[in-house]
Amino acid sequence: MALRRASHVAWRRVGDETVLIHLKTKRIYVLNPSGGFFWHRLDGARGTNEILDSTAIAELPSSAVNELDLFWEKLADAELIEKGEKSEPSDSTVARNDSDYPLASFVPPELVWQEQLRNFGQSCANMSGESPLCDTAPSF
């Protein structure tokens, strides 16, 4: 079973975290540095064991496979990744994604924050015009 990033997800590295946006549900997610590392290793050709084998993490704990599988489950539940048959990754994908593990030792990969994105931000309009805060908007 191989894992790939869903096509409706946009992502960027921000500092040591990775930010994802599900373009259909309009939710934003943040992965911790370990989660971001494994996210960038997804290529549609490898599964959990192969991804772990390809890393050079010192003293990989025995729980690592379960921790990573749990992480994939959470991402799959949020429709951020898809599971499927193995396919050939492009050379450029492998070259771009196989960077060194960013931490001294294995840290469980985690989805650390999420939020629903809105057009109106936190403005009055989110409050359906009911909030007393909206009444303070100036008149012209």
Add this chain to the structure above:
Amino acid sequence: MRHGSLVLTPPPLRKAARLRSGPYRFGETSFIFESSDNTWLGYLDKRYDTFRSTSSQNTFTLDFESTTDRIPEGMTSPLATHVEAHEIEPRRNGFLVRTATVSATVDLEARRATLQGPRAAYPLDNLLRYLLPALSEQGVLFHSAALEGVIACGPSGAGKSTLASFAGKRALCDELCAVRGNAEGHYRATSLPYWQARPGSTKLQAVLLLRHATRHRLRRVSTSEALRRLSTEILWPVEISSAMERALDQISGLVQSVPVFELAFANDPSAWDFIEEHVLS
């Protein structure tokens, strides 16, 4: 008319003459408003007069038809602000926005929209908050005041208008602005006509996350916290995936290039001096 007989010819059906107002420059887009309702166009002249422009770059045309509905109860004038719960549906090349009293169809490809609602400024105010993020090809819209050198973000009641009033002539707007970065990692904020505003832009030296307090305090926030807190202050162009990706690029770049502070400030005009001394110096 023929002699000795009467020929009744119905008067030709005449469509009410379309009148135009604009262009007005809001961020990247020049808007032209069309309507047969001269009174409504007159409201726009008052509401957006300072944003009038001679530029016809990136023109978008909006056609307004007034309905017979009265303006919602509680509104003190047709120019008063008013917000309503809204629904949005994707449409071919654009989207449809509906509220209790307003409906609008937007065609982004044709760069036209039709808007129907009571004869007041608020139907357009509400629609623009969807349109501007969708039309913004190079920037992202923040629920934020733009002041000289900074944008000041926060939910309604956090103090954007208060701080803008303390900044006086240094204030560009107190509610919404467009932020755009360049390849060198420099960011500029451009004012939008909400609520008290004048046209202008400023190079960003910092981003402020506002809250009221009993004394002025400043705290630099991490990139990680900045991203989380600012992501709820953006008007995300939720109906257009490519625009969402552009907005993600902008916010990612912004929090890594421009320092972000939490500013707790007392309700005192010295708050602006405090910013000048500790943020802009």
